[in-house]
Amino acid sequence: MxxxxxxxxxxxxxxxxxxxxxxxxxxxxxxxxxxxxxxxxxxxYPDIYYKLYPYIRRVCDYMDNPYKPYPSREQVESMIDECYDMCVRDMPELEEYAEGRMVMYHSINAQQFGNRRPILRDLIAIILISELFRRRRIIRRSFS
Structure with missing residues (x-):
């Protein structure tokens, strides 16, 4: 070699x-x-990543415009909503999984902070934003 x-x-x-x-x-x-x-x-990554990633990639392929440097907050929120709806529609057990893990945490936080978004939606947002950054990164190569 x-x-x-x-x-x-x-x-x-x-x-x-x-x-x-x-x-x-x-x-x-x-x-x-x-x-x-x-x-x-x-x-x-955990198994839930592999369940969510195909939907996130599909939404990015459909809604992302590679010629804009960064999408607006409204565009990202609509992408997250679209992906969340697709995931929950196709795999309802994901929502039950996320809610089951957050039962005790959610009841304490609801008393302190009011209602929050589902944790599954937050996870989709994290993966989607990292996918958008991955698509826009500049690959630097050394020419030595």
Whole structure:
């Protein structure tokens, strides 16, 4: 393997070259991987991420305009609402899952802060905003 032609980036993230993944990926079959820009990222997210991400990606593909630097807050909120409605319509167990985890927390917070948005909607918002940033990032390559 020629180490001079590999694209190594000095990043604190856990990633490695695609060539290494092709040779040694059989050693860890239990971890999923994301291949982006010829680098491999081990995916260690919880299962709910993998259930939500296809819907978020579909909404971003449909509603995102790549020629605008950043969407407005109203556009992001409408994307979140659209994705939340699709997820709850197709998988009602997600809403029950999120509500079951938040029963005690929600009752205490409702007394202190009033009603809040569902935590599932907040999770969708976090993943959607990170997906929008990922689509707009500038890939810097070294030409040395």
């Amino acid at each position: 020629d180490h001079n032609n590999l694209r190594w980036y000095p990043m604190p993230e856990c990633r490695y070259p695609l060539e290494y993944h092709r040779r040694y990926c059989w050693a860890y079959p239990c971890i999923g991987y994301d291949i982006d820009d010829d680098m491999v990222y081990p995916m260690m």
